Amino acid sequence: MSIIVENVSKSFGEKLVLNGVDLRVEDGETLAVIGASGVGKSVLLKTIVHLLPPDTGRVLVDGEEVGLLRREALYALRRRVGYVFQFAALFDSMTVYDNVAMGLRREGTMSEPEIRERVLESLRRVDLTGLERRLPAQISGGQRKRAGLARAIATHPKYLLYDEPTSGLDPIMTAVIDALILKMARELGVTSVVVTHDMKSAYEVADRIALLHLGGIRVVGTPEEIRATEDPVVRAFIEGRPELAQEAA
Amino acid sequence: MRAVWTTPLASVGRAVFDFAAGFGRFSGFAAATVRALAAAATWSRLLIVQMTRLGVASLPIALFIAMFTGIVLALQASYTFTGAMPLYFVGVLVGKTMILELGPVLTGLALAGRVGANIAAEIGTMRVTEQIDALETLGYDPIAYLVVPRVIAGLLMFPVIVAFADALGIVAGWFTAINLLDMSTPEFMRGLRLFFTPFDIRYSLVKAASFGLAVTSLGCFFGFHTSGGAQAVGRSTTQAVVAGSMLILVLDAFWAVTLL
Numbered sequence: 211m212s213i214i215v216e217n218v219s220k221s222f223g224e225k226l227v228l229n230g231v232d233l234r235v236e237d238g239e240t241l242a243v244i245g246a247s248g249v250g251k252s253v254l255l256k257t258i259v260h261l262l263p264p265d266t267g268r269v270l271v272d273g274e275e276v277g278l279l280r281r282e283a284l285y286a287l288r289r290r291v292g293y294v295f296q297f298a299a300l301f302d303s304m305t306v307y308d309n310v311a312m313g314l315r316r317e318g319t320m321s322e323p324e325i326r327e328r329v330l331e332s333l334r335r336v337d338l339t340g341l342e343r344r345l346p347a348q349i350s351g352g353q354r355k356r357a358g359l360a361r362a363i364a365t366h367p368k369y370l371l372y373d374e375p376t377s378g379l380d381p382i383m384t385a386v387i388d389a390l391i392l393k394m395a396r397e398l399g400v401t402s403v404v405v406t407h408d409m410k411s412a413y414e415v416a417d418r419i420a421l422l423h424l425g426g427i428r429v430v431g432t433p434e435e436i437r438a439t440e441d442p443v444v445r446a447f448i449e450g451r452p453e454l455a456q457e458a459a
Numbered sequence: 460m461r462a463v464w465t466t467p468l469a470s471v472g473r474a475v476f477d478f479a480a481g482f483g484r485f486s487g488f489a490a491a492t493v494r495a496l497a498a499a500a501t502w503s504r505l506l507i508v509q510m511t512r513l514g515v516a517s518l519p520i521a522l523f524i525a526m527f528t529g530i531v532l533a534l535q536a537s538y539t540f541t542g543a544m545p546l547y548f549v550g551v552l553v554g555k556t557m558i559l560e561l562g563p564v565l566t567g568l569a570l571a572g573r574v575g576a577n578i579a580a581e582i583g584t585m586r587v588t589e590q591i592d593a594l595e596t597l598g599y600d601p602i603a604y605l606v607v608p609r610v611i612a613g614l615l616m617f618p619v620i621v622a623f624a625d626a627l628g629i630v631a632g633w634f635t636a637i638n639l640l641d642m643s644t645p646e647f648m649r650g651l652r653l654f655f656t657p658f659d660i661r662y663s664l665v666k667a668a669s670f671g672l673a674v675t676s677l678g679c680f681f682g683f684h685t686s687g688g689a690q691a692v693g694r695s696t697t698q699a700v701v702a703g704s705m706l707i708l709v710l711d712a713f714w715a716v717t718l719l
Contacts (some may be wrong), residue, residue, distance in 0.1 A: 256592070259595075259596055261592050261595060261596070281600070285595075285598040285599075285600070286598070288595065288596050288597070288598050289597070289598040291596065292596075293592075293593070293596035295589050295592070295593060296589075297588065297589065299588060299589035299590050299592065299593040300590075300593075301585075301590055301593070302588075302590070312594075312597050312599075313597040313598065316597055316598045316599055317598070318500075361593075361597075362596075365597075
């Protein structure tokens with residue numbers, strides 16, 4: 211099973227952000243969705259877990275059409291999908307420990323000692339051991355991103371969705387996060403979608419890369435295929451040369 | 460080009476349309492809140508925390524207002540009645556006015572500022588920083604997690620706060636009467652008992668509960684529908700306070716018409 215996005219469109223008022231997007235994420239792969247700022251990458255990610263319902267089209271996760279699920283079934287599906295937010299979205303009134311424990315407590319299948327063990331294991335995976343009693347305001351931006359990742363993996367999800375995981379981070383921290391994404395895929399066997407505009411990260415972590423452009427998927431391919439493509443829009447984006455796209459238009 | 464006289468009409472039409480749209484959104488939000496009551500496992504463990512935050516922590520400001528209201532009521536009653544009515548009517552006015560009107564309404568207005576603004580700012584900030592989306596991705600119903608415990612806490616705690624405010628206002632009025640107005644305690648108590656009925660207390664507490672429901676649900680509604688950044692949070696907070704205060708006055712009139 212996998213994630214299938216079929217002909218998804220989404221508008222905000224007059225602005226058409228997604229216009230018939232088709233995308234398929236295969237089991238166990240890491241797909242990077244790249245594209246310019248404001249092109250709708252995060253919107254696409256949010257339609258997958260129905261945080262934003264698409265205007266038209268449908269999304270299937272594990273064969274279930276997300277838009278048709280009843281409330282409890284939707285929440286059950288979301289618990290199989292870890293979501294790493296762009297700015298971490300940690301609950302600022304809770305400690306790092308309680309943030310990571312939130313999803314486990316919602317599941318209600320583990321005792322507090324078991325939850326503690328899982329929280330500490332998740333924090334260890336992202337190298338945040340010892341910070342569990344801190345509040346989000348008391349840790350750095352990179353640590354917050356890692357705490358957000360720990361929260362997302364604590365329930366051992368089948369899928370991980372990363373929304374701009376490296377934006378605003380220095381190159382060293384970017385490399386740390388990229389290494390963590392690879393580690394999660396390797397150790398947990400998760401299927402991942404990574405939304406990013408950082409080409410270096412995309413090449414580093416992705417099995418395939420999709421370029422979102424003008425509301426649709428312009429191209430999908432392996433990092434090698436993307437590097438070799440002659441498509442001027444893709445070249446403009448990966449080389450940071452907007453004149454190439456303008457010449458082609 | 461649009462005729463000059465159509466501009467005010469268009470503005471009125473737009474305002475009516477916006478109000479109707481807002482009312483529709485609020486009705487949907489209220490229905491979702493009622494539905495979320497079923498998720499008791501989510502909201503019940505948060506209720507005590509919210510009752511403490513919204514209720515217990517609001518007591519000092521409510522008592523402060525009630526104390527000075529009681530003092531002023533006693534002095535103004537004495538000023539009004541001197542020479543025209545027996546002085547024990549000070550007790551009548553302090554008791555009736557505190558219990559029926561000023562206790563619940565002044566407390567409600569103060570809490571519309573304190574509680575309504577607090578809720579709208581907190582939930583609005585959670586909205587713009589994607590914390591509400593994060594709740595959803597972790598499998599929580601954000602209405603059950605954020606809204607229901609606050610609304611129930613308001614419904615339960617506003618009457619408690621108003622009961623304390625009513626009592627302290629009367630005590631402050633009595634203290635003023637015996638110290639500044641040359642009245643005795645039996646005189647004040649005679650006035651206090653003269654027209655008192657247990658219905659007065661019920662009336663005061665029903666009003667308080669409705670104010671609690673209005674202030675907390677509006678705070679949650681405006682916070683929940685915040686979109687944008689810090690400026691939008693500020694706007695939601697202001698809307699929550701203004702709408703909460705207005706609804707308190709409307710409800711005050713409603714209960715007077717229907718119960719008195």
